[in-house]
Amino acid sequence: MTETVRWGIVGPGRIADSVAPDFAHVPGAELVAVASRSAERAETFARRHGIGTVHTGYQAILDDPGVDVLYIATPHPQHRAISLAALAAGKAIMVEKSFTVSSVATREIAAAARDHGVFAMEAMWTRFFPAIVRLRELIAAGAIGEVRTVQADLGVRNRTGPDDRFLSPELGGGALFDLGVYVVSFAQMLLGSPSVVAASGALAPTGVDLEESIVLGWPDGRSAALQVSLQCAMPGAARVIGTDGWIEVPPRFHHPDRIVLHAHGADPEEIVLPATGAGYAHEIDEVTRRVAAGETESPVMPLADTVAVQDVMAAVADRIGMIPEEGPARL
Ligand SMILES: NC(=O)c1ccc[n+]([C@@H]2O[C@H](COP(=O)([O-])OP(=O)(O)OC[C@H]3O[C@@H](n4cnc5c(N)ncnc54)[C@H](OP(=O)(O)O)[C@@H]3O)[C@@H](O)[C@H]2O)c1
CATH class of the missing domain: 3.40.50.720 (NAD(P)-binding Rossmann-like Domain)
Incomplete structure (x- = not known):
């Protein structure tokens, strides 16, 4: 090389x-x-x-x-x-x-x-944005205590035609694989692999999902509440809540230029960290x-995290009745 x-x-x-x-x-x-x-x-x-x-x-x-x-x-x-x-x-x-x-x-x-x-x-x-790197550093340093819950939403008012890949099962359409992957990956990054996956949502006539709410649970009571939609615009905000405060990731959380630390008993601290190029x-x-x-x-x-996120998405698809159409294994 x-x-x-x-x-x-x-x-x-x-x-x-x-x-x-x-x-x-x-x-x-x-x-x-x-x-x-x-x-x-x-x-x-x-x-x-x-x-x-x-x-x-x-x-x-x-x-x-x-x-x-x-x-x-x-x-x-x-x-x-x-x-x-x-x-x-x-x-x-x-x-x-x-x-x-x-x-x-x-x-x-x-x-x-x-x-x-x-x-x-x-x-x-998202994981490589300077603001997200800082968020993880702050959490590792105990800035908000033990992380107990993660909230995140991401929605777009999609008005593309029926031929667009967003609605096509053969092209992996639907909210879950385009937007859900962000909220699930964000929760997985902070809390690891959940033991409980619950979801409720709606499917398009093509069989792909239009929207859902997802609740993830861990054996010690930690949880995540996540929402995505391909038919309603949503702020695209995230919050990481710990025993000593919370960190807000303002919209759009999947490509942020800042975070806001709300440490218990202190004034909110905005930390601005712009991305390079388009991020x-x-x-x-x-x-x-x-x-x-x-x-x-x-x-x-790591690939283990990608597998963990994929497993959660498979469980969500199952809960809402979507059957993903995987592509061929050979070119
Ligand atoms: N990171 C992000 O911010 C972000 C944002 C949007 C999308 N994505 C991801 O990027 C991927 C592509 O999304 P996109 O919006 O760029 O899609 P797109 O505009 O439809 O482009 C996908 C390209 O893939 C090629 N392709 C290969 N097999 C295809 C098939 N069977 N049908 C259609 N196209 C096929 C086509 O190029 P040729 O035919 O010219 O080879 C096509 O231009 C998805 O996995 C999506 O989730 C990521």
Whole structure:
């Protein structure tokens, strides 16, 4: 491997378009290639972002010796085939959230990463924001005592057409895998894996979920109350409540530029910590440094946490009667 970590994008859609400019903010990272199922889409994307190498079809980027890491930005059910093929080809991967739409596929990818000794991480960008890093430091230092409960909501008033991936079962549509993953991952980061998962929600005529409330429970009484919606706008706020105070993450909590510490008996303290670029630079930086160091996981977003979050989402889907449609295992 060269000193520069060379990145390629797979699936140049909406999120890839937002993430691509952030590579410029990361020392040691270079965005060198893009792969699309369509030559025209790959070329247009490459021109827009100044990317040198264009691949038509995903296999071509797996065969490119000039690429070290793939940023996989296809819809979630389509993460499985490209992730497994990439790991088998020795390419490190950063996979958009939701990692997959099933516990089976997520475990399969995690096992493949370990078997091949290749780096893999879910692109849960929230965990790498400076404000969230500080939140975790404050909690570890006892600033709010023992964390007992987490509250978070995230909703958008989605008005896209029936053909959009948000409503499509084959493309992993629904609130859970697009928005629920954020609130569940936030609670899992702070409280670990729950022993109780309760949920109530509504499905769209296509069978994907439109909204739900989720309650998570732990054997010692700790809990989380989470709400997501694809039909109602919600503030997108989070609170972490402890025995000695609470920390507020103002909207939108999944890409915050500040937190507010409410320590018991003290005035609220606002801590402003802006993100770099559009906020994706932090996760790109994490992967770049870990891959350059020859590591195979991120301790901030380990595969065990991704599996734990996926298991909670599977339980939520079960409670509300949604049957996720996982994608194929092979390209
Ligand atoms: N981190 C964040 O803030 C954030 C925000 C939004 C979405 N996401 C995640 O990013 C992923 C992609 O979301 P998006 O909104 O960017 O989706 P999108 O605009 O539909 O783009 C997805 C791309 O994947 C490729 N693709 C491969 N197989 C496909 C298939 N069967 N159907 C449709 N497209 C397919 C397409 O590119 P080609 O055909 O050109 O190869 C398409 O442009 C999802 O997992 C989503 O949850 C993350």
